[in-house]
Amino acid sequence: MSNIDKETQGRINQWLTKDYDSETVAEAQRLIDENQETELIDSFYKELEFGTGGLRGIMGIGSNRMNKYTIGKATQGFANYLKKQFPGQSIKVAVSYDSRNNSQSFGHLVADVFSANGIHVYLFEQLRPTPMLSFAVRHFGCQGGVMLTASHNPKEYNGYKAYGSDGGQLAAPHDKNVITEVYAIQSVSEIKFDRDEANISIVKEDFDQIYIDANKNLSIHPEAVTAQRDLKIVFSPIHGTGIIVPKVLEAWGFTNINLVEEQSKPDGNFPTVVYPNPEEQEAMSMAVKRGQELDADVVMATDPDADRVGVAVKNHKGEFQLLNGNQIGSLLTYYVLSAKKGKGELTNSNFVVKTIVTTNLISDIATSFSVDSYEVLTGFKYIGEIMTNLEGKATYLVGGEESYGFLVGDLVRDKDAVNSCAFIAEMTAYFKSQGKSLFDVLQDLYTNYGFYHEKLISLTKKGKAGADEIKQMMADLRANPPQSLGGIAVKEIRDYQNSQAHVVATQESSAIDLPKSDVLQFITVDGDVISARPSGTEPKIKFYCSVKENLNSKADYESTLAVLETKVQRIMADIVKD
Template identity: 75%
Template structure:
């Protein structure tokens, strides 16, 4: 262990103490005996921290791993903070979990600690999606909640999403304050692990109907669903929680031809049919697309393990099912909601939508055309939820989304909701089919009307401490040598969200960015292109986003302009990514 820094070595020694259970101590000792320094470094070089998606990491022993002690410590820290924030109140919390390995036992562990602290715990009896946890926090009037999930990460990961009393994930100052409380716990003896069964109430299947009924009341065009009740829908939960509620929701909405991908229907934390359980990956959607082709379906959908993100495949003019990206799905939903409400005379002056800073500006163009206000937030749906909470009672949230396949129609929860989105995507398909249009037709219509927006995301994976250091250095290098051109196009503005300032590259003038600090750089070109760089808050990745736009005058030009935009994106990305 000679090459390990002193802090890492101190953490390792702490985990070899008798206050940890014998099995944990034995596992750590084996790593030490085998001199597995890389694994020891990655497991102990830091404490897991809350990012844009909460606590997330590889399962195993160590302070930087998901296990009984890191989860117990996080829960005790959260409990201590809740007690301080709500003095003298009877504190209530909701807890749910997804299909990942250990999620159910971790969920029960969280319930143990909360109940031992005297909290009333609403624990889902069986696995349920993340949005239902957010809904439960609001429904039961809880002060907080926890969802055990690592979303779409590989199978070796698990995670812990902490929620506040509005049903949204922790944001400033609560996120950092909870970390302070967690770090203040110096011994596992300070964690109350002894379950108090009297404080735990199980949430059963009857709660599903409450959630379904509340969503069903949001339907904009129930008459279109009735007219197209035989709309052929293919759905895959990709071995996750979606199977427990999405088919029920679609049936309650009025759809009678919902076809589940049987091979991916059973919840399974090993995700045996996919490499990554991520609906934005072609591999994860392959079985659903194949079933869609066999059935000549109208729309194909798949949700990630905790059912807060949804991927969609639609039929193109060649009759093939093609995946559409998160910006396209969100733009279609935004257009459907705003255009429908406008046609029905339901748009109000205080209505608004929300998008993140790395999401397509097509959202904004659609909102502007409908004279609806839009807000931009940092990356992470928790920031969209924060806007919803801040504006509650003053303005009306209609729809929001982010390029990473997360959407929400209506304000029942404070997180992205793939169950809600699946219902509205199906309703949208039914509505436009009644008008003789496919979703592909509508997408082209958007490009003709608002401009052809084309986006690309490149993610570079950098694992472990060495990877984290490399990502940090990449961002530092970018800041030290800001590109003057990208793809031979002048950069006219640089937005540094870490410094909360935008710089005019021609005049040097600096203006304030009125958003919380975040490690994000954005480059704006003379053509209005937007290129962003940011380390992921939930995965060991650095992400580069590029969005370009060109006028589309005729649908016959789609292929030609699409290829031209692809070339432009690739050239610009090559100038900014130095890997």
């Protein structure tokens, strides 16, 4: 097999030794015997790394796959780091898992390794959402945590989200320090796999109520829920851990919750969808159909680990329309800030957070309420990091990212679709009491702040060849940056990898005060924002475009949308080269 380099071959040879179990060795040998060169390269050409969402990959054998040994090695490295970071202390971690195939067994494996290292583990008895893991880290006073999930990825994937003592996903320098400890492990014999039952406490179902009660206390307008208790809600967990959402909605006082029964059972094969991702129209289709049948007020669906939520509402034509992540985030921001102001609870120490590829409408709304708005890199761990850094100095209210992840209040340090569903329902009830739908409010925002229109194009590039292609695409954009996009001149280029913002006309440069990240942004003279970034959790390169026009009245909505969509298409045609 001539295309396998020496380093990759060395990893393959290592996995053929007696250090690995017989099933693993047999599978590696089968790939060799069948001359599965591409599969061997993709499985062994590198070691899995922590990205924006931690460790994530296709399940199978190999150093670049999710399996007993890569998960064991990551956990041993994490355990080693925690012992160095908290010397002489009694260390505790929380561990949970979602509905994916192997998530439960991987979760128990992680608990085994931590316990064998003398670390006390709070292990969830049953699958539970990612935000509940973040909540548990804080509730039990843990120094770390692990969630076994690949979020919204296809069924072939699984993942490992690592958390720090603040309940947030590991951010710099901890993420890199942990992976350094992982790389320092030279042999699987260094991994302690033997479970120590004395170091494991089981988190039972009664913990749900603690989390539910804490969230209920965040409600801003409980009287609106009481007045609209029979609000027609359709919900789907898309075969995942969102099965807890109806319990939360009931606790808030909603009585008319309609579950999409076909998707209500946790199932790692996700039999009713192609991708279990509420960003996708196909994944939302069953919930939307149910909403149409019931003439629902709001339709919601969560991904397998319940940290992302998709929403559909009736538009001005009475048709159900999917809201994108920018629209959901903007509505939540406006609702929280306006509701807090109405209650006299808004202060000059409040703040909101969004990512660099999320709509600037959120910043505009915050400014109008005299609330600070922070901008961070893509990945909710950076939002959590801001929350932790400002704890005790300022109060976080709401934040989110265009990829359908939001959080209201500071109970956790990760995006929380359970919390978001409750607030989306409350928001719907509040505005319904005022005679408005969520779509009405969205149009009001566009009229008051400007009509923002965004589009995302993702190109999937699998395996080592795909990773190399994505790297080359970013290199080409840096070497030959576009001078215009869609016929509109580029005013500024922001390269987050080099931490430099460059003004095209004057050749002036300034520093970007954010961690380095492989992201390029092009700002046009019209104020359009076009971004390019490789995904940290999927084999994709993503292109984002945000444009804006004035909306003089709701009557101009359709015509203005058409202008914006045409502009987006022209811009994307210039930058997206597949």
